[in-house]
Amino acid sequence: MxxxxxxxxxxxxxxxxxxxxxxxxxxxxxxxxxxxxxxxxxxxxxxxxxxxxxxxxxxxxxxxxxxxxxxxxxxxxxxxxxxxxxxxxxxxxxxxxxxxxxxxxxxxxxxxxxxxxxxxxxPSYHYLARWEQQAVVNSIDDWYLYGLVITDIDLVKEYFRFIAEGLGEAPDPELLKTGRLKDMAQRFFNFKTTWPFRSPETNRLGKYYFDGSQYMISHIDYDALGCERSRFDKIFLSLTSRFRSSNELRKAEGLVEDSISAFIDYYRDHPQ
Ligand code: SF4
Ligand code: SF4
Structure with a gap:
């Protein structure tokens, strides 16, 4: 209810x-x-x-x-x-x-x-904070992307956690209704469909994959890449990532970092 x-x-x-x-x-x-x-x-x-x-x-x-x-x-x-x-x-x-x-x-x-x-x-009704729910609702005006994002609790929580840590406070969801911040958030969430490191496997969606009888949680084999676990690990799993080299992993980190930093910088430079 x-x-x-x-x-x-x-x-x-x-x-x-x-x-x-x-x-x-x-x-x-x-x-x-x-x-x-x-x-x-x-x-x-x-x-x-x-x-x-x-x-x-x-x-x-x-x-x-x-x-x-x-x-x-x-x-x-x-x-x-x-x-x-x-x-x-x-x-x-x-x-x-x-x-x-x-x-x-x-x-x-x-x-x-x-x-x-x-x-x-x-579970999104229970696990996403009200401001996180409102921020997604305000920033996306497209049924296809909206359904993919509002059900991806890790993606939403991690994205806004990095932003909130950078700002020292949660962003105001009202500011995502129009303008540059809305565009920036939407560009980040668009990674759900445009992510260049997306695995081509069709039995995967976000962090879940189906092994033939049940669905399980994926993981990224950082040892095989010779790297530490990325701070963006949960985001990468939500984006159904597959990395073939440490170089690809670093590029992916750069894309996420740039997207989050751009949001934080613009938010700080344009106090409402
Ligand atoms: S579309 Fe099907 S599953 Fe969804 S609410 Fe309607 S009857 Fe139920
Ligand atoms: S339609 Fe979407 S938001 Fe509503 S209960 Fe189902 S998964 Fe959740």
Whole structure:
């Protein structure tokens, strides 16, 4: 249950939303282009063919037989009822939700069932401080990136920890709503999709990888690189990193360092 004043991380506003726990990023091909095409097609199909709950079985069968259902982690369900819930296709969400169906709640037909779908609040609700949640919500206006970041507790916490240590205080999330600081934070979070040292393995997402039967936590073999554990280790794991040499590791540290320092310097030089 959300308390008054809590931020609704799943649907924080008109520019973005998250569908990660409905399996959004668990397709083997979870690139933006692929997910966008998938969600657009099933949203159109839903609106064209579903007139009542009697049509849902046919909808489900059609989606599951026409889309590739190859997964990253077999143990995580990918729900066929996740689609776009606004006209501009800026928000992902549940096509069975009452707000999409003239007040009728159809989620009881889903794999998880209505109660789980309705009552699930992922660990980001508990482990991210309110200001960290607000900072992510304010700095990202893109459903694809937002869902990847708001669910990556290590990435968010580590990024803002280094910034807070540099500033001597937590940054004010209100300052991430517009302007250079928003751009800087967004550029850092964009590493989720543009990171040059990203492992090509498709059974990995952030720090997790799937070994064929269960998913486990990755680690970076610093001994093999002849290096000490990096102070950015958690960030690197969140970015699904693979380093083939100490040179690559140093370059990666430089990218993260520059990004964090630029934010701190600008914040300090432009007191509000
Ligand atoms: S992963 Fe968390 S924020 Fe995203 S939709 Fe699920 S509960 Fe909401
Ligand atoms: S039915 Fe449940 S799992 Fe499926 S999209 Fe809706 S909320 Fe997500």
């Amino acid at each position: 959300l308390k008054p004043g809590d931020i609704h991380l799943c649907q924080p506003g008109p520019e973005k939303s998250c569908g990660a726990c409905c399996g959004l990023y668990n397709y083997r091909d979870s690139t933006r282009e692929s997910l966008e095409a998938r969600l657009e097609a099933r949203t159109a199909l839903f609106h064209d063919t579903v007139r009542s709950r009697d049509d849902l079985e046919t909808f489900s069968t059609l989606v599951r037989s026409t889309e590739s259902m190859e997964k990253r982690y077999e143990v995580i369900y990918c729900c066929e009822y996740l689609g776009f819930i606004d006209e501009e296709h800026r928000r992902v969400g549940c096509l069975l939700h009452p707000l999409q169906n003239n007040g009728e709640d159809l989620r009881d037909v889903s794999f998880y069932g209505r109660d789980l779908c309705d009552g699930h609040f992922c």
